[in-house]
Every structure is written in C-alpha cells, then in structure tokens.
Amino acid sequence: QSVLTQPPSASGTPGQRVTISCSGSRSNIGSNSVNWYQQLPGTAPTLLIYTNNQRPSGVPDRFSGSKSGTSASLAISGLQSEDEGDYYCAAWDDSLNGRYVFGTGTKVTVL
C-alpha cells in the first residue's frame, strides 16, 4: 500500500477553490521534493507540479503546490469542468532500498 495518504475524493462547483492534502513521513516528503500528477479520464498521467511548487510550462497558474514538514497540498483555484479527474502526489522515499512512491490518489469532481 502507498505510504503517501490522500483523501479519496474532493469536489467543488465551477469557480471554487479545492485543496488536496498529501500526508507522508520523514523518509519521503520530509526529505525530498513533492510532485503532483493529473490523470484525466481515459488518459495517461501528466506532470502538474514539480519540486513542491513549480509548474511546467502550459500548466495554468490556478494550480499551485506547497509543502510543509511531512505534508504537501495541491490547490486548484477557479475550478473548471476540465479539471475533473484523478490527482496523485509523489516523492522519493529513502527507506529500505529506496523507492518512488505515489499517493493513494484523489478523484476531483466538478459539481
């Protein structure tokens, strides 16, 4: 099972702000950068946020990331219908042999 815990679901109406949490530990989020991936229905994942709070080119600035201690969060402001999909946090975990871990995933629904 994943060592990064996310809420299974989040929802909002168009224009609202939605926040997704990602809880980890000292060996992953506490020691390494957090990245976020978006997976729209029926498509491959895409990079949404890297190195805690950086947006790749082409990602709207209504997506933002932050990290504090062993937790991170993704905020979507001005929610749009095309934002509906699954969101995963991820980080390198230094424990045991080392591994890249994804969060449990959060399904965002636009009401």
Place this chain on the structure above:
Amino acid sequence: EVQLVESGGGLVQPGGSLRLSCATSGFRLGNYAMNWVRQAPGRGLEWISYISGTTSVTKYADSVRGRFTISRDTAKNSVFLQMNSLEAGDTALYYCARDSLISTSSPYYFDHWGQGTLVTVSS
C-alpha cells in the same frame, strides 16, 4: 516534440515472460533517466523501475525486484522492460515515463509519459 510509445503488452500465462519496449523521439535518450510505472485496472499508480541517463544505474520496486529488468539501447532510442515469472498481480497498464534532466541516480519527477501498453496475466 517528445514522444514515448510503448509496445509489447498482451495476454500471458502465470509464470510466463514478456518484454515491453518504449520507443522514444524528440530528445536525446542518453541525457535522460527513464522509468516504468504501472496502473492496475481501477487502481492507482505504482512506480516499478528506473534507469539513469549517463551511468545506467537501475532501481526497482520491491514488488518486481529479481523478476523484472530494465535496460535501454540509445542507438535505437528505446527503453525495455523484461518481465519474467509473471503473476496475476502484474496485470496492469504499463507506462514509460521520462525523468527530469537533473535526475542522476534516482527518480525525481516524470515530465513526459507514453500512453501505456496493457499486460494481462491470466490462465
């Protein structure tokens, strides 16, 4: 334009083998680390393997270590995943993903993904 195209998936019996390929274009493969990530039907993402760009350091998830082998051929611009001793739990869509330019010895973040190839392990 960066492109990653996976192939080689299919139906295989438990205990069997498959070799997945990821054909890359639009960038110099030797400069980048590459990863394989899988997603079981209706489930989340699971990282399974990494190969660094310049030194070919490899890393594996515990779930596949000893059974799967990642490799690459820069002349063919391709990355491979040899999968042996397949189990029902390996059934998933397998994605090839390019790592960031700064990744040297472990995965960092994945900035480009392929569309995946489906592996089904069943008798």
